[in-house]
Amino acid sequence: MLRTRTLSTRNILRPTTRLQSCREIRTLASTYVPELLPHEQEPFDVTTTPDYTKYHPKISSISKHLSDLSPYPQHSPYINPQHYYQNIVLDDWSARKPHPVSLRQLAAFGKALNEDKIITSANFVRLELPIRLAIKLKELQSLPFDVVNNFHLAKVYESYYDIFDRFRKLSPIKSIEDNTRFCHDLEDVLTDINLLNLPNLLMGALECCILDSLPSKKLDELVSSLLRARISRRLILEEHLSLTHNFMKDPNQSRSHNFIGDIFFKCSAVEHLNISSDNATKFINKIYPGVKVPKLIIKGDKDLKFQFLTSHLHYLFGEILRNCYEATVKTFLASGPGPNDEPFPVEVQVINNQDHISFRFSDRGGGVTDIKPISKVWSFSKDAELAKLSLSNFHQLPNFQTLTNSIKSTKTMKTLARKSLMQTSVGVLDENFVKEATLIDLIQRPGEYKLGLGLAMCKVYADYWNGDLVLHSLSGYGTDTYLKLGKLGAANHDDKLQLDRV
Incomplete structure (x- = not known):
């Protein structure tokens, strides 16, 4: 009861x-x-659609993307409830041991080519690529949910998984004909599937800053790690493509005793500095039309020639010189110059050491006054307001906007990459640039679009090549930027076995 x-x-x-x-x-x-x-x-008439524009004028276009905010976006072929079972496959590959490659091994392999070596190289790439991607995919899965589910970082994850899924299913390469078909797949990875990973990675990092999704140190470690891994994968793929191209062109080609790899070119320091200076001048002319541009004065070892990856060299030179020129012109205009006055020149000191090459860029641009502490220039983590501005500029970049707004075929992607590349003087140097069209687009982006990530990326690229990037600033006077690059032929670098570094 x-x-x-x-x-x-x-x-x-x-x-x-x-x-x-x-x-x-x-x-x-x-x-x-x-x-x-x-x-x-x-x-209230229930038969009429309410006017939701009072909440936001573009609410109709925004509402179309609401499904993208769910844990399983409708557009995603991989981020879905069944992905757990796909992870079983991923676990097997991520448990395998990747194989770091030293420059000495690279040089020895490419000095004398034959059919067996080309097939061996192809099978190495066929297995190494999915192993390395599987490791990075597992690292991404271990991130907080709001980081890995970020729209742009999810795009990077999907791209990685798509490449992993395609290459893990490839049959062993047993003939030159098999390798020819395999090289077509590698070209797609370099110029199509992987084309937007770099901007998506950077935009995802900016959104993490805005949402405070990850501490600054961890965000820097994540972006730097993914960038270094990206460089390593691309070098392995590009080297095999170059070996195949040269073998098919001349199977009996002889190599010099100091040969390193087919993708590395003998670079003249003065020539490449002048090319980057010309591009920086065009950049300044667009921002400040009619204003005198600083002259470039090169000192030191003007006859220096060294083997390097040209696209990376131009990115490093381009970002540093753009900053030097812009700071110098701003200070020059603020001084109220007369009609016959000219801005202070930018000086570059070229230093050739036993195991590395150094470039000291000196300008009279007033020093770095808007960033405190100055070490923030190396960080991908930005203040929320600055990150919003950078993200907005990213969305307005002409080439990236064209590619992100529509899905294009591989052939169209390659055409766009080549068109973008040939608009600059660096396009005539070598065909390898076409594979790094995204990096070239960053170099020649319009001056009004400030990203705030150029020096941070340069730091990663310099570190990858056993070098460093250091900045010394004197407020009210100017800045000295020291770029150090490991000499690729140096004995103490050739034997280093590192997974994501040369």
Whole structure:
């Protein structure tokens, strides 16, 4: 009986409780929201669609992307409830041991080519690529949910998984004909599938800054790690493509004793500095039309020639010189120059050491005054407001906007990459640039679009090549930027076995 009474009492109290709650809601509504009272409401026609534009003028276009915010976006072929079972495959590959490659091994392998070596190289790439991607995919999966589910970082994840899934299913390469088909797949990775990973990675990092999704140190470690891994994978792929191309062109080609790899070119320091200076001048002319541009004065070892990857060299030189020129012109204009006055020149000191090459860029641009502490220039983590500005500029970059707004075929992607590349003087240097069209687009982006990530990326690229990037600034005077690059032919670098570094 006691149990029945208790249940009965509860059943009696429930309607009363709901009724009291309803009365409280009406009381609150009449107190704080008088327009909700029945006698003041306008007649509502259920057959008409409400006007939601009062909440946001572009709400219709925004609402189309609401499904992308769910844990399993509708557009994603991989981020779905079944992905757990796909992870079983991923676990097997991520448990395998990757094989770091030293420059000495690279040089020895490419000095004398034959059909067996080309097939061996192809099978190495066929297995190494999915292993390395599987490791990075597992690292991405270990990130906090709001980081890995970021729209741009999810795109990077999907691209990695797509390449991993394609290459893990490839059959062993047994002939030159098999290798020819395999090289077509590698070209797709370099110029199509992987084309937007770099901008998506950087935009994802900026959104993490805005949302405070990851501490600064961890964000820097994540982006730097993914960038270094990206460089290593691309070098392995590009080297095999170059070996295949040269073998098919001339199977009996002889190599010099100091040969390193087919993708590395003999670079003249003066020539490449002048090319980057010309591009920086065009950049300044667009921002400050009619204003005199600083002259470039090169000192030191002007005859220096060294083997390097040209696209990376131009990115490093380009970003540093753009900053030097822009700071110098701003200071020059602020001084109220006369018609015959000229801005201070930018000086570059070229130093050739036993195991590395150094470039000291000196400008009279007033020093770095807007970033404190100065070490922040090396960080991908930005203040929320600065990150919003950088992200907005990223979305307005002409080439990236074209590629992100529509899905294009591989052939169209390659055409766009080549078109973008040939608009600059660096395009005539070598065909290898076409594979790094995204990096070239960053170099020649319009001057009005500030990204704030150029020096941070340069730091990663310099570190990858056993070098460093250091900046010394004197407020009110100028800045010295020291770029150090490991000499690729140096004995103490050739034998280093590192997974994501040369």
